[in-house]
Amino acid sequence: DYPASGSFADRNGTQLHPMYEEGIYVGYRYFDSFGVEPLYPFGYGLSYTDFELTAVAACADWEKVSLTVRVTNTGKYPGREVVQLYTSAPAGKLDKPRQELKAFAKTSTLRPGDAQELTLEFETAQLASFDESCSAWIMEPGNYLLRVGADSRDTAVAATLTLDSEAVVSRVTDILAVDVPIEELHAPAREEEPAQGILLALRGEDCVTRDDTSKITDTVTTYIPEGATYFSAVNDNVYKPAGFCREVTAPVRNFPKATFYDVEAGKVTMEEFVATLPDEVLVRICTGTLEETPYAVPDRTGVKLKKAFLAQSSGATTAQYEQTLGIPAMQLFDGPGGMHVIGCAAAAFPVGMVLAQTWDEELIREIGKAFAQDMEYFHVTVALAPGMNIHRDPLGGRSFEYYSEDPVLSGKVAAAFTRGVQHDGKRGVSIKHFAVNNQETERVDGMNTVTPRTLREIYLKNFEICVREAQPMTVMTSYNGVNGVHTSSRRDLVTHLLRGKWGFEGFVMTDWGTHSEKTADYQAGNDIIMGGYSAERILEAMVQVAPTFDESGAVKEIVISKHGGMVKSTHYSWGSFLPKKDGPDTVKATVAAGKQPGERVSKAVAEGYARIKENADGSKTVLYSGIDRGAYLARGTLQECAIRILKVLLRSAAMDDLKRRRK
Numbered sequence: 230d231y232p233a234s235g236s237f238a239d240r241n242g243t244q245l246h247p248m249y250e251e252g253i254y255v256g257y258r259y260f261d262s263f264g265v266e267p268l269y270p271f272g273y274g275l276s277y278t279d280f281e282l283t284a285v286a287a288c289a290d291w292e293k294v295s296l297t298v299r300v301t302n303t304g305k306y307p308g309r310e311v312v313q314l315y316t317s318a319p320a321g322k323l324d325k326p327r328q329e330l331k332a333f334a335k336t337s338t339l340r341p342g343d344a345q346e347l348t349l350e351f352e353t354a355q356l357a358s359f360d361e362s363c364s365a366w367i368m369e370p371g372n373y374l375l376r377v378g379a380d381s382r383d384t385a386v387a388a389t390l391t392l393d394s395e396a397v398v399s400r401v402t403d404i405l406a407v408d409v410p411i412e413e414l415h416a417p418a419r420e421e422e423p424a425q426g427i428l429l430a431l432r433g434e435d436c437v438t439r440d441d442t443s444k445i446t447d448t449v450t451t452y453i454p455e456g457a458t459y460f461s462a463v464n465d466n467v468y469k470p471a472g473f474c475r476e477v478t479a480p481v482r483n484f485p486k487a488t489f490y491d492v493e494a495g496k497v498t499m500e501e502f503v504a505t506l507p508d509e510v511l512v513r514i515c516t517g518t519l520e521e522t523p524y525a526v527p528d529r530t531g532v533k534l535k536k537a538f539l540a541q542s543s544g545a546t547t548a549q550y551e552q553t554l555g556i557p558a559m560q561l562f563d564g565p566g567g568m569h570v571i572g573c574a575a576a577a578f579p580v581g582m583v584l585a586q587t588w589d590e591e592l593i594r595e596i597g598k599a600f601a602q603d604m605e606y607f608h609v610t611v612a613l614a615p616g617m618n619i620h621r622d623p624l625g626g627r628s629f630e631y632y633s634e635d636p637v638l639s640g641k642v643a644a645a646f647t648r649g650v651q652h653d654g655k656r657g658v659s660i661k662h663f664a665v666n667n668q669e670t671e672r673v674d675g676m677n678t679v680t681p682r683t684l685r686e687i688y689l690k691n692f693e694i695c696v697r698e699a700q701p702m703t704v705m706t707s708y709n710g711v712n713g714v715h716t717s718s719r720r721d722l723v724t725h726l727l728r729g730k731w732g733f734e735g736f737v738m739t740d741w742g743t744h745s746e747k748t749a750d751y752q753a754g755n756d757i758i759m760g761g762y763s764a765e766r767i768l769e770a771m772v773q774v775a776p777t778f779d780e781s782g783a784v785k786e787i788v789i790s791k792h793g794g795m796v797k798s799t800h801y802s803w804g805s806f807l808p809k810k811d812g813p814d815t816v817k818a819t820v821a822a823g824k825q826p827g828e829r830v831s832k833a834v835a836e837g838y839a840r841i842k843e844n845a846d847g848s849k850t851v852l853y854s855g856i857d858r859g860a861y862l863a864r865g866t867l868q869e870c871a872i873r874i875l876k877v878l879l880r881s882a883a884m885d886d887l888k889r890r891r892k
Contacts, residue, residue, distance in 0.1 A: 597649020
């Protein structure tokens with residue numbers, strides 16, 4: 230019965246390329262628009278009593294729409310009711326679902342005969358639909374029906390807002406274009422309902438179009454201490470990666486012995502402090518600890534520290550510079566159902582789906598505060614929660630820890646939980662998985678094709694609500710790709726939309742062990758690679774490094790053990806060279822006479838980016854095609870990422886813990 234089932238997992242013949250052909254018709258939007266009767270409608274819930282809903286008042290302007298509803302307990306027992314406000318938009322050039330949730334509220338406990346008035350409101354802009362043809366949110370003329378009820382199949386029109394002419398509510402940056410053509414589902418025509426209930430009106434000519442385009446420029450600033458020299462190699466490099474930003478330099482005061490404590494005290498700026506850090510330190514700040522190698526710096530603090538209490542965590546930022554620079558380590562723990570602390574008892578909380586079914590923002594905020602108590606006990610700074618992807622299909626492997634099929638309910642619940650966890654500003658959440666992580670099958674390499682409208686109206690809107698209303702401490706990108714690019718490497722998603730349009734102020738992390746290009750993640754605005762990555766491999770992108778080969782002609786392998794040797798990761802010593810079929814550049818390896826090229830060489834030949842040349846002396850030359858990328862990662866990119874991480878650390882519980890440990 231679900232329209233997504235045809236392309237869910239491997240049902241469209243491939244696990245790696247889900248096509249979101251159902252478009253905006255997800256969950257009840259599909260059932261209500263196509264006349265499919267669900268077993269239980271969206272928003273349904275049982276009660277021991279009965280309620281009557283009466284619209285009391287309504288008003289609208291170009292800022293907000295509000296509706297006041299009187300809820301009366303007409304039954305025999307005390308109870309609470311959830312009032313749900315849906316809107317039906319007029320037919321026009323854009324497809325519209327029959328109705329969409331816009332707001333909800335829950336009464337206090339009402340005794341039989343008692344009544345309570347609730348005012349439900351939402352921004353008028355939420356009535357707009359996204360028009361891909363002009364990258365704008367528009368409201369088409371006609372009647373917008375405000376429906377009130379206890380679930381999506383139990384609504385009645387309480388008010389009608391009539392718009393006389395088309396209004397362009399806002400213009401946005403044109404991003405997230407599809408990678409391949411996709412034909413989306415279209416709903417059958419429906420009979421237009423007449424104006425009913427309380428009558429409201431707006432004039433299209435009174436709408437002031439907002440400029441919501443990203444104001445972030447594609448440049449990166451490298452801060453240089455006064456008197457120091459720096460040469461930018463990336464600007465003149467012929468190779469320009471997808472997330473390339475032109476590097477500019479800015480001189481700052483030179484404080485070579487500055488510490489993070491000095492930043493906290495206001496003696497130096499964050500930029501001045503970061504400018505003193507070598508690249509080897511910057512990259513360790515911007516990676517988790519899973520593959521960390523030591524890099525020592527002179528002690529600037531002169532402070533001795535007591536041993537830290539650390540439970541075994543899901544991940545952490547570097548602790549190498551607590552003593553020498555005063556930079557605290559941040560512990561990050563899974564997950565949405567409570568702290569996953571190995572070997573320790575921790576509180577278990579209801580999973581996200583259950584929380585959302587309460588429709589109770591205040592209760593969920595209190596659960597977030599209780600969550601934070603466990604975080605405080607275990608010295609955790611960031612909870613890797615909440616999970617808030619959309620229930621595209623009920624078979625999604627993480628649906629139990631995600632909230633809902635509806636972005637408004639999902640976003641509001643996530644914002645309430647976030648406000649609870651972050652109530653004191655010391656600990657925070659990591660909302661995840663940003664974005665379109667809607668199946669577990671091939672979630673690491675799956676490449677989803679979704680139209681910009683569907684992304685903005687369904688799969689990104691819940692994240693937008695949470696960011697705008699609760700300002701989460703961190704955001705975690707997803708493993709998967711969207712429209713041809715890994716989400717963690719999409720500058721349009723991570724920088725222009727998340728920061729430029731929504732105003733996100735925290736830092737962004739990758740999920741653990743993504744298959745994305747790590748330098749591309751940084752250039753996109755993804756600040757930290759979790760759970761960790763080889764610092765040496767990233768540093769190679771800042772200078773031109775030649776590849777190294779073994780005696781079989783294959784590129785050398787570097788194997789790194791993780792989790793006590795239970796897991797191993799392999800890095801290939803390509804340096805700055807990117808092997809690629811039909812690439813413009815060539816590097817070569819020699820296989821001595823009497824020896825044969827190795828198995829990995831044969832695989833490279835089969836894949837089309839290597840060929841073998843026989844030499845007169847019996848030796849062989851392996852010629853690899855590809856791109857010599859030179860130095861393509863600017864120091865300023867790592868500085869910007871480090872600054873965003875350090876700004877969060879500065880006001881965090883981790884900083885307080887570090888100061889308490891000073892002897």
